[in-house]
Amino acid sequence: MTEREREILTLISKNPLISQQDLADRLGIARSSVAVHITNLMKKGYIKGKGYIIRNEKYVTAIGGSNMDISGFPHNTFILNDSNPGNIKLSLGGVGRNIAENLCKLGIETKLVSPIGDDIYGLKIMEECKMSGIDMSHCLFLRDHPSSTYLSILNENGDMLGAIASMDILDKMSIDFIREKQHIIKNSRILVVDTNIPADTLYYIASNFKDVPIFVDPVSTAKALKIKDFIGLFHTIKPNKIEAETLSGIEINSNDDLIRVCDYFLEKGVSQIFISLGSKGVYYADMNTKGLLPPLDTNVVNVTGAGDAFMAGVIHSYMEGYEMKKQALIGSAAASLALSHENTINPNLSINNITKKLKELNL
Template sequence: MNDLERKILTAIKQQPMATQQELAAALQLSRESVAGYISRLTQKGAILGKGYILPNANNIVVLGGANVDLTGTSTANFRMGDSNPGVVNQSAGGVGRNIAENLARLGNDVSMLSLVGHDHRGRFLIEHAREVGISTDDIIQHPDFATSSYLAMNNEQGELVGAIADMAIIDQLTPALLADKLPRLQAATTLVVEANLLPETLSWLAQQKLSAPIIADAVSAAKAPRLIPLLAKIDVLKVNRFEALAILKKPETDSSSVEQLIDELLAQGVGSVLLSLAEQGVMYGDAEHKYLQSVPACQIASDTGAGDALIAGYVHSLKLTEQIKPRLGFAIACAVATLESKDAVSTLLTETYVCQRFADFLTTTEFPLTELESHSNE
């Protein structure tokens, strides 16, 4: 951004309702010149579209899927091919949406860029997002496709016996549709993406001039290879072993060590890797460091959503400390808080709750608990 662009942006901040002619008079420029600079500032993401809407200083954009989860659990011995008495629950879900909710509950300014239908489930997701603190300005409602839905059936022991995923709408989140949202992506201070997006969408994203660090979730071994065109732009990649193997085009029987897999991902241009090892913890790796962080003891209620909380916790920790070990510790604490919840996103999750619930564990990772407590008391 050059000096004149900075002056125009400062003038807009001081008079956000000013017309281009009024800005031109104040800056002693022609209206045409001001219009041209405003157009360029919009392309750079310094202005968010019409009305001179300016982005917040710290804003996270999550680009990914949002769906409604419908779960039916039998209250009696489950009989296949028959109607079973039970309980049906509806909740908000989706990898990207779960990450966004975790970030919002941790106190971040987060916006969800996703696609829902013009239907009651789409309205449910938008309303739920607003309730938990996610900005919905960038959620697009598609006129022709139904909101993404996941229908699961569990037996009387809570074990999955069958499921149907209706998620065709996510394939409509194409480069053509996202082109109008490019200023929003360019204005983000952190961009979180996930592999439910189409390969061509991720390829398009790799071609854009974005200043924000990109955090990516591989989602599954089947979808992880979609991230390949984006690897050189990814600052933090969260994978498990099978997802790493899929990205590297290795068979599941490959005997490479965790360290070797991380090194190969780094060689593809990834800035750093969070490799989940389930109950064994998480291995972090970048060009200079490798750390294995174990998981604190906990009472597991459900493992759904723990990975989404892990990546959200790590993103949040970026503003809490510059040290890698404490960041990793905080991320794992967020994941464990979710393991202890029956919900995919723990309703207890806040920065304060995580620091209090896992104080002993975080101390072992040299997390700055004292500094945060002092800050919260100011």
């Protein structure tokens, strides 16, 4: 931000209805110059729109994948090399996008930075994300690339027989594009990223936005390797057991191993660690505390999306200034709500329902 832009923003903060002519008179410059400065402030994210609405200091930026998930479910036993009667379900996915939607449900203004193709799936992603309250104005829109799509075939028991992932568009999330969004990112309260985007872009983000707490979801064992060499640049990490082993090089077979792994990450520079242990709960650690939180009592309907809800719960808790155990509790309650609904994103996710869930469990 230039000094002149700072002067204009200060005056607008004191009087959001001030006219451009009044600003020009106060600063002793031409009205046309004021208009240029205001346009630049809007591009940089300091002003949200008409009426000089100042940006929300608490917005989160999510950088990562947005998918269209297509799933086929046969009515009866699946027969190979044949056409099987059944149902086909379309749903939005992508770790970064899922976290963004969960954050919106928790009342947090969220901007999504994700590559999206100019096709029918891209239009559906845009429409549904906007309906969910996600700010999509900073996404990368590409005419010559199909939207990220995941096609899966399941058997009569709901187990996957096979899948095809068409996600080449994620490789287009370049350093140059992220550089264009630096003003939005730098003014975020928190930045959350997934490892679907290229390794060099992840390194650029981690090394150039150190003033913003960066939360990372490793996504998978293979994709976690992208960040292994610079894991200490992230503020908060949320790996599962296998991802934690991959990132640390330490095998986890006991509570002592969990302590060793967390100490490894802390020594590297990570501030907060949440290791998902599936049916055994979540292990959390920072420089002051370590602990194991058992899984919450949950009627599991769908395991997809629990980790994304957990991350959203942790981010909300961190923004509220809660200590580690409470962050883990709220994250686990959000994950429990996700597990108890057939959709990847539980439409009933909210802070009120998280609080209600914890009260029911006397936590």
